[in-house]
Amino acid sequence: MGDNTGIEWTDRTFNPWWGCSRVSPGCKNCYADQFARRWGLDLFHRGGERRMLSDQYWRKPLAWNRQAEDAGVPLRVFTASMADVFEDHPQVTEPRDRLWQLIEQTPWLRWQLLTKRPENIAAMAPWGDAWPDHVWIGTSVEDQRYAEERIPLLLKVNAAVRFLSCEPLVQQIVLEPYLADVTTGAGINWVIAGGESGAKARPMNPAWARNVRDQCDAAGTPYFFKQWGAWAPSGRIAIGGNQRGHALVGDPVDGLGHRVEMIRLGKKKAGRLLDGRLHDAVPPLRPARTTASEA
Structure with a gap:
């Protein structure tokens, strides 16, 4: 650390x-x-x-x-x-x-x-x-x-x-x-x-x-x-209750009651892609002008 x-x-x-x-x-x-x-x-x-x-x-x-x-x-x-x-x-x-x-x-x-x-x-x-x-x-x-x-x-x-x-x-x-x-x-x-x-x-x-x-x-x-x-999205929708390693989230996405399915993969396998891409935006690292003690 x-x-x-x-x-x-x-x-x-x-x-x-x-x-x-x-x-x-x-x-x-x-x-x-x-x-x-x-x-x-x-x-x-x-x-x-x-x-x-x-x-x-x-x-x-x-x-x-x-x-x-x-x-x-x-x-x-x-x-x-x-x-x-x-x-x-x-x-x-x-x-x-x-x-x-x-x-x-x-x-x-x-x-x-x-x-x-x-x-x-x-x-x-x-x-x-x-x-x-x-x-x-x-x-x-x-x-x-x-x-x-x-x-x-x-x-x-x-x-x-x-x-x-x-x-x-x-x-x-x-x-x-x-x-x-x-x-x-x-x-x-x-x-x-x-x-x-x-x-x-x-x-x-x-x-x-x-x-x-x-x-x-x-x-x-x-x-x-x-x-x-x-947990990561499985890419599927499903009906029913949660099962071991599977969870349904959100409101139904259709008239049949299907909901978004999530599967338990662990952080490493689940990854960081949202809709197929990384979102890594950060504020610019500008050089500091002053510190409080210098002001």
């Missing part, structure tokens, strides 16, 4: 600590909790400990920054895959402040901060209305309720890139009112969507992913389809 990442929309991952607590339906089958439990760690509940990382690990972003500067190409760093940096937990105040300092020291990294707690951003981030250009801020919106609750809070943040992670997508969602105006850039600048992976994953209706894609296309917003997850 770190130098190599399996997350398709970033180049590196950095976790200032491990641990979080569940706040919404997208957390139901938390992959980070499952990963931590393989190490015998119980970190993903409100009263749980938060596992801190070593000083050696904290030096990694400094090395990545040097690599990016030498190459003349910024690197994207997702923070955090094993935590939420805007969680209100007594153990993480000091490492969070350390994270802000690290971010200001690494202008060649594009820090992709993703949270399910955008209500805490203003109080916890140190930049007010003058965020560094190399810091992107995103929120997770798995269904319509949390789209309507979280996106307006995210839009209050004056960051160079504001993005959404619609993963796991568990419901059709309307994003049009929030997508960026192509002339001013105000609004959401990037949307990631994907299905759920893991042993207890819920199948994603293909119509939901297409709907988000089509809204982004209409607005000119970059759209990244990350994965089908554990």
Whole structure:
């Protein structure tokens, strides 16, 4: 974890600590909790400990920054895959402040901060209305309720890139009112969507992913389809109930009651093709003009 990442929309991952607590339906089958439990760690509940990382690990972003500067190409760093940096937990105040300092020291990294707690951003981030250009801020919106609750809070943040992670997508969602105006850039600048992976994953209706894609296309917003997850469309429609390894999703597509069939393949076999092609759009990696400490 770190130098190599399996997350398709970033180049590196950095976790200032491990641990979080569940706040919404997208957390139901938390992959980070499952990963931590393989190490015998119980970190993903409100009263749980938060596992801190070593000083050696904290030096990694400094090395990545040097690599990016030498190459003349910024690197994207997702923070955090094993935590939420805007969680209100007594153990993480000091490492969070350390994270802000690290971010200001690494202008060649594009820090992709993703949270399910955008209500805490203003109080916890140190930049007010003058965020560094190399810091992107995103929120997770798995269904319509949390789209309507979280996106307006995210839009209050004056960051160079504001993005959404619609993963796991568990419901059709309307994003049009929030997508960026192509002339001013105000609004959401990037949307990631994907299905759920893991042993207890819920199948994603293909119509939901297409709907988000089509809204982004209409607005000119970059759209990244990350994965089908554990389930993928079989290409067939069927009638009846769910069977082991098969699930029917969505409303009937004809008068006979046929519905779209999904089959359980696992993330790798399910792949990332939506309607036969990759959707890999990302915001441009422009060089940073300033950091907060230089402004």
